[in-house]
Amino acid sequence: MVLEATMICIDNSEWTRNGDYSPSRFQAQADAVNLICGAKTQSNPENTVGVLTMAGKGVRVLVTPTSDLGKILACMHGLEVGGEMNLAAGIQVAQLALKHRQNKKQQQRIIVFAGSPVKYDKKVLETIGKKLKKNSVALDVVDFGEEDDGKPEKLEALVSAVNNSDSSHIVHVPPSSGALSDVLISTPIFTGDGEGGSGFAAAAAAAAASGVSGFDFGVDPNLDPELALALRVSMEEERARQESAARAAEEAARQGGESSNSQDATMTENVSVAAPSDDNKRNEQLDNEAALLEQALAMSMDDPRASQSGGIPLVDADMSEAAMEDEELALALQMSVQDDANELANQNDLNQVLANHSLMSSILSQLPGVDPNDPAVRDALASMQPQGELMPKVSFLILFTILGLNSTEVQLVKPV
């Protein structure tokens, strides 16, 4: 967790418009810069990072070394590509910016992204390197983009002139190696000579590789236990609250609202109730839609109570949030909660609605984002039979599973 002030030198010359790194050299560079800033600020909260551009009209400092990650990320927006990279001037300005850092106890480091050809010769670069070494500034170079002959050697000479007991590194990233950030994650540039930064790097690598955080609520309990706990507690509370709301709603449903309005409202409530009525300790690990549907179908086939584990995880959370977000839904919920309950349920009404396939199809086709010919939807429809009290809840669970991704489009409550 070394205390460090870093200046990142970005290459925004015309050469970075090229698309041999996806989506473009410049964009790949920007992603890598974002990752590096995050890693640095996370490995030590007092670390500062600054950014400057080397091409364009001239060397320009976008942000002086700061520990505010938001400011750094914001300044990366709206950068224009053009001009020619001036490596020597860029390094000198970076050195100057570091010299005037606020906390003199920080070690000085410069990270250079070199995407365009290097027009300076080796001698000049070595002199620059020696000057950096004399003032104990470390230098990391990312050699990507343009493969000039002589460029790797020049940059190697520069880094070895600066290098003092292995604090400076150079990484060559050829175009074929995929995303620039992924390659960089495993290098010492990221891992900070193998110390605290590696924790962040490992987490980032895992996230990048799997595409999913794999943790409950997307937060690593090791990294942020309080946040993970808070999320879990609020989820439980929400479920409990909805459960009690749903009980009142069920009774209202049994009263049998004829208007599609209240029925729809209660249906949506039954849906959000079904979520809490399921087991509490559900881990949000499956967000594969097909898997969700399969499980929902299995549930509707078997005794619903038997297979309540696994099932509809994250989507429930989405739904309850979606319900809360939509004002009209909230109003509808309130309406039903306030209704005084009559004990008799008119369950048959609900079942009839569901069994009426044509009605279901028409409802479904009116909903944006749902294609009635989607095999998943058809399966869901086919599986619906008037089987029991929990059936309508499960069926609408399926429906909302499909809609779960477009949570704002839950428009059942609006008068059709």
Place this chain on the structure above:
Amino acid sequence: MACLHDHSCEEHDCSSDFSLYKHIDLPKVSALNEAAPGSVKSVFKAWEQRLDSSGAHLESNDGDPELLVFIPFTSDVKIKSISVVGGDTGTSPAKMRAFINRDGIDFSDAQSMRPVQEWELAENLHGVLEYQTRYVLISYPYFISHLLLFMNYS
């Protein structure tokens, strides 16, 4: 031990008068442009060992005869004189500049800023030469917590 001051050294122990060694914050001593990182710490010795040159030397990088030594003290001190022992055959420092209580000075600053005091050094292989500091440094406002010595060999 040849002392240049005007009393006889046999009677009392000069070391306490003449050494701030105990007050130097040795772990935090650092230098810029040293050939071997960390060698600067070994050149500060107690009075009794001041002529013992068997340990590591502080050398600048090849071809670049400048050194910047940063010396923090554990308590505020007043410095009356400085003595520098250099190598022979032209490897002793020729000029020295002192800056006090400043952080983050690098070589360009050391060349351009006005130092508190500047000396021309003569070859001093046996540590007999001491360079007095200006009276201003010894008088009241100048309690010193950091001392920065810039040494030039040319």
